[in-house]
Amino acid sequence: MAVKDRVPMKEQDPKERIKNFNEVALGYTEEEAILEASRCIQCPKPTCVAGCPVHVRIPEFIKAITKKEFEEAYKIIKSTNSLPAVCGRVCPQEEQCEKNCVLNKIGKPIAIGRLERFAADYALENNVEEEVKPEKKNKKVAIIGGGPAGLTCAGDLLKMGYDVTIFEALHALGGVLTYGIPEFRLPKRIVEAEIERVKKLGAKFETNVVVGRTVTIDQLMEEEGFEAVFVGTGAGLPKLMDIPGKNLNGVYSANEFLTRINLMKAYKFPEYDTPIAVGKRVAVIGGGNVAMDAARSALRLEGVEEVIVVYRRSKEEMPARAEEIEHAIEEGIKFEFLANPIRINGTEDGWVKSMDVIRMELGEPDSSGRRRPIEIPGSEFTIEVDTVIMALGTSPNNLIPSTTKDIDVQRWGGIIADETGKTSKPGVFAGGDAVTGAATVILAMGAGKQAAKAIDEYLRNKK
Amino acid sequence: MYKIVRREVLNPVVKLMDIEAPRVAKSAKPGQFVIIRIYDKGERIPLTIADYDPEKGTVTIVFQEVGKSTKLLGTLNEGDYILDFVGPLGNSMEVPKDAKKILGVGGGVGIPALYPKLKVLHQEGYKVEAILGGRSEEYVIFKKEMEAVCDKVYYATDDGTLGKKGFVTDVLKEVLENDKEIDYIITVGPVIMMKNVCKMTKEYNIPTIVSMNPLMVDGTGMCGACRIEVGGETKFVCMDGPIFDGHLVNFDLAMTRLNMFKQQEKLSLELYEHGGGHHGR
Ligand SMILES: Cc1cc2nc3c(=O)[nH]c(=O)nc-3n(C[C@H](O)[C@H](O)[C@H](O)COP(=O)(O)OP(=O)(O)OC[C@H]3O[C@@H](n4cnc5c(N)ncnc54)[C@H](O)[C@@H]3O)c2cc1C
Ligand SMILES: Cc1cc2nc3c(=O)[nH]c(=O)nc-3n(C[C@H](O)[C@H](O)[C@H](O)COP(=O)(O)OP(=O)(O)OC[C@H]3O[C@@H](n4cnc5c(N)ncnc54)[C@H](O)[C@@H]3O)c2cc1C
Ligand code: SF4
Ligand code: SF4
Ligand code: FES
Numbered sequence: 039m040a041v042k043d044r045v046p047m048k049e050q051d052p053k054e055r056i057k058n059f060n061e062v063a064l065g066y067t068e069e070e071a072i073l074e075a076s077r078c079i080q081c082p083k084p085t086c087v088a089g090c091p092v093h094v095r096i097p098e099f100i101k102a103i104t105k106k107e108f109e110e111a112y113k114i115i116k117s118t119n120s121l122p123a124v125c126g127r128v129c130p131q132e133e134q135c136e137k138n139c140v141l142n143k144i145g146k147p148i149a150i151g152r153l154e155r156f157a158a159d160y161a162l163e164n165n166v167e168e169e170v171k172p173e174k175k176n177k178k179v180a181i182i183g184g185g186p187a188g189l190t191c192a193g194d195l196l197k198m199g200y201d202v203t204i205f206e207a208l209h210a211l212g213g214v215l216t217y218g219i220p221e222f223r224l225p226k227r228i229v230e231a232e233i234e235r236v237k238k239l240g241a242k243f244e245t246n247v248v249v250g251r252t253v254t255i256d257q258l259m260e261e262e263g264f265e266a267v268f269v270g271t272g273a274g275l276p277k278l279m280d281i282p283g284k285n286l287n288g289v290y291s292a293n294e295f296l297t298r299i300n301l302m303k304a305y306k307f308p309e310y311d312t313p314i315a316v317g318k319r320v321a322v323i324g325g326g327n328v329a330m331d332a333a334r335s336a337l338r339l340e341g342v343e344e345v346i347v348v349y350r351r352s353k354e355e356m357p358a359r360a361e362e363i364e365h366a367i368e369e370g371i372k373f374e375f376l377a378n379p380i381r382i383n384g385t386e387d388g389w390v391k392s393m394d395v396i397r398m399e400l401g402e403p404d405s406s407g408r409r410r411p412i413e414i415p416g417s418e419f420t421i422e423v424d425t426v427i428m429a430l431g432t433s434p435n436n437l438i439p440s441t442t443k444d445i446d447v448q449r450w451g452g453i454i455a456d457e458t459g460k461t462s463k464p465g466v467f468a469g470g471d472a473v474t475g476a477a478t479v480i481l482a483m484g485a486g487k488q489a490a491k492a493i494d495e496y497l498r499n500k501k
Numbered sequence: 502m503y504k505i506v507r508r509e510v511l512n513p514v515v516k517l518m519d520i521e522a523p524r525v526a527k528s529a530k531p532g533q534f535v536i537i538r539i540y541d542k543g544e545r546i547p548l549t550i551a552d553y554d555p556e557k558g559t560v561t562i563v564f565q566e567v568g569k570s571t572k573l574l575g576t577l578n579e580g581d582y583i584l585d586f587v588g589p590l591g592n593s594m595e596v597p598k599d600a601k602k603i604l605g606v607g608g609g610v611g612i613p614a615l616y617p618k619l620k621v622l623h624q625e626g627y628k629v630e631a632i633l634g635g636r637s638e639e640y641v642i643f644k645k646e647m648e649a650v651c652d653k654v655y656y657a658t659d660d661g662t663l664g665k666k667g668f669v670t671d672v673l674k675e676v677l678e679n680d681k682e683i684d685y686i687i688t689v690g691p692v693i694m695m696k697n698v699c700k701m702t703k704e705y706n707i708p709t710i711v712s713m714n715p716l717m718v719d720g721t722g723m724c725g726a727c728r729i730e731v732g733g734e735t736k737f738v739c740m741d742g743p744i745f746d747g748h749l750v751n752f753d754l755a756m757t758r759l760n761m762f763k764q765q766e767k768l769s770l771e772l773y774e775h776g777g778g779h780h781g782r
Contacts, residue, residue, distance in 0.1 A: 207587070207719075207721045208719060208721070209545075209584070209585040209587070217719075217723075245585070246586060246587035247524065248587060248588075248720075248721055251528065251588070251589055251590055252524050252528055252587070252588065253524060253527075253528065274722065274723035275722055275723065276723070276724065276725050278725060278735065284735065285728060285729075285730060285735060285754060285758070287758060287760065288761075290725075290726075291724060291725040293724045293725065294718060294724035294726045297718055297719060297723065297724050298718060301719075302544060302545070303542070307765065308765075308768055309542065310542045311542060311544040311569060311570060311769060312544040312545075312718070313762040313765030313766065313769065314765075315761060315762055315764070315765060387757070387760075388754075388757035388758075388760075435721075435722045435723075435740065437721075437722070
């Protein structure tokens with residue numbers, strides 16, 4: 039069979055989309071999905087599956103799509119992946135499933151992510167319900183954090199019949215899916231629909247509860263009758279660059295910038311009350327998904343004329359998803375590669391005026407395998423900007439470990455848990471970014487699934 | 502949803518509310534704060550816990566109407582609901598065990614923020630005094646409450662309608678000159694007031710804690726909007742504070758950072774007041 043080209047996915051025109059926050063990638067139609075699915079050669083020993091952290095049965099669901107059995111395709115995916123509509127949109131497919139597709143040898147790999155998204159969106163539009171009527175177990179489990187790890191763990195435990203309450207610090211669930219990843223990449227209605235599914239399974243939600251402040255894990259277990267706890271609190275603490283001028287007005291962490299825009303809808307100010315202040319020229323420091331999201335969000339705000347991403351390595355080393363980098367380039371984001379900020383200069387009344395940057399070159403590979411950037415002496419230059427957004431990564435904060443007896447943490451703040459999620463404290467499990475540091479949605483979800491199994495086992499064997 | 506169970510008008514710009522929030526009431530400690538969001542398009546605004554009753558499950562807030570959110574809050578009545586109310590957030594006010602006499606210095610809506618700690622200290626048997634200030638007598642709130650928990654209360658008003666005419670720092674100087682027993686100071690009020698109080702107490706070498714009030718978004722350490730500099734280091738007020746050693750805080754930076762969204766705040770208020778709000782002119 040001849041290998042045809044990958045079926046392209048329709049997208050909003052770059053010129054138009056930089057004026058709105060609507061989704062950029064528009065999804066496959068049924069015909070397009072079937073056409074793309076039919077490119078899959080149904081390998082007897084599918085290498086793609088090994089590339090997926092939760093081992094989605096890829097050839098099986100793709101085959102179902104070719105047969106127009108979209109509901110069946112969805113169910114196959116859903117049996118190992120709780121959040122397909124999300125993962126289909128945000129997984130770094132080119133490093134996971136699609137990287138391992140055999141078609142790479144002769145052409146473009148199957149668009150596994152897009153097909154996954156198609157099946158999930160079909161299920162969402164057609165209200166495909168999962169039928170689960172588990173026998174009720176009279177045991178309470180507390181889930182701390184309503185991100186992908188927590189939602190997945192909750193969903194699986196509910197299907198086993200446990201009495202599950204999710205405690206979330208913010209006023210909305212979803213974690214990074216709600217406050218971090220912008221609407222134009224992951225529409226909030228998709229996230230809300232996934233949350234709604236967990237609610238329908240019988241989850242209780244308590245938003246506005248900061249565990250460690252409002253109530254402690256020890257209190258939940260000793261006073262409120264929770265027999266097991268899953269900690270999925272993410273890695274929300276932003277790193278700021280320690281350079282002069284870092285606290286000037288106009289300097290944001292990417293988390294603040296994105297939270298204002300996504301969670302608080304500051305892009306709709308003054309209809310929504312939370313403001314955002316940007317100038318004409320915005321610099322974003324960093325090269326990951328967070329940097330791309332911040333840059334592309336900034337570009338969409340009124341008054342912004344130019345957005346420059348400043349990254350200390352070169353394009354090849356950028357950790358962001360390939361698709362996001364491409365989209366950013368199409369939209370006209372500028373890149374200053376091999377450059378590192380050394381100082382932010384301010385006006386007299388404390389606002390950002392410009393940023394001093396030094397040229398870098400790449401040296402030997404470091405522990406991450408990427409070539410280490412080294413400063414080139416005397417190569418400083420200045421870029422005129424009035425807003426600076428730092429997207430340099432995040433780490434777990436220590437609120438839970440510091441207020442819970444007997445939870446061991448790594449020196450950098452990550453909760454120590456084994457591969458099933460078990461921590462040093464009996465009955466307490468953890469997973470997702472809180473354990474690994476900032477990672478991916480699919481890994482957080484996988485950790486939530488693992489922990490649900492381990493919690494079930496723990497509660498069965500207890501007493 | 503969190504119910505407003507009591508509402509009082511303390512002066513033309515300041516109101517008090519008791520909010521039903523049992524989890525917060527149970528865990529609250531003096532010095533901590535809450536973040537509220539009034540309705541689905543509202544912003545998250547921080548307010549200090551002015552009192553709390555674990556038995557009734559209520560938390561008291563006192564707020565000054567300065568912009569859209571606080572004005573909107575002021576229009577709500579007993580029986581109405583606030584959409585979100587999260588807390589208690591931040592650290593609490595701690596006083597060394599061996600302190601002998603504690604002086605609270607409060608201005609404006611900082612006074613109620615001072616109150617729960619002075620109340621506890623008084624109950625624990627410490628000697629407690631306070632200097633309270635405001636524009637005029639009407640603007641010095643919580644007088645009765647403070648007098649009930651302090652051995653002595655001094656007043657300062659800009660127009661001399663209550664106590665000494667002048668700033669709290671004018672009274673502070675006299676008190677510190679005459680009373681050498683005071684060995685710990687807590688001050689809460691406008692940033693400029695806390696700055697001047699700390700400048701003076703540093704000269705007298707008396708440890709002083711302050712409560713900082715930067716702009717905030719999440720209040721859980723996730724965004725860094727609330728950052729200030731303390732002893733040359735960047736701190737997140739919502740996690741590391743709001744209570745800090747006043748002799749180490751960079752107040753000038755804190756004041757600059759409060760202006761970050763001034764233009765937008767003004768626009769928001771104008772639209773609110775001209776768009777059929779209850780405060781239309
Ligand atoms: C801007 C951005 C873009 C990203 N893009 C991608 C992408 O394209 N693809 C991808 O795979 N990954 C991406 N990621 C990473 C991915 O979103 C995370 O790895 C994933 O969300 C981690 O899930 P989690 O459940 O562990 O934590 P989170 O999603 O961080 O959720 C944790 C939740 O716990 C809550 N919480 C924290 N502390 C407490 C407490 N004490 N009490 C109660 N609740 C608490 C938080 O409010 C939050 O809701 C991105 C991340 C960011 C920030
Ligand atoms: C930890 C903490 C505790 C606080 N406790 C109280 C309290 O108990 N009672 C109370 O009345 N206020 C308190 N504040 C301040 C309160 O949060 C702000 O007044 C409120 O957010 C203003 O919202 P707004 O929409 O009404 O006004 P905005 O439109 O946001 O602002 C209107 C005007 O007020 C100024 N302003 C805004 N925020 C602050 C602030 N954080 N501090 C000082 N000035 C500000 C602005 O510069 C502007 O001039 C506290 C702040 C913090 C961080
Ligand atoms: S979950 Fe992610 S990695 Fe797995 S198949 Fe789907 S898109 Fe690929
Ligand atoms: S490796 Fe590629 S072609 Fe083979 S089954 Fe997987 S998706 Fe299909
Ligand atoms: S308010 Fe966001 S970190 Fe403090």
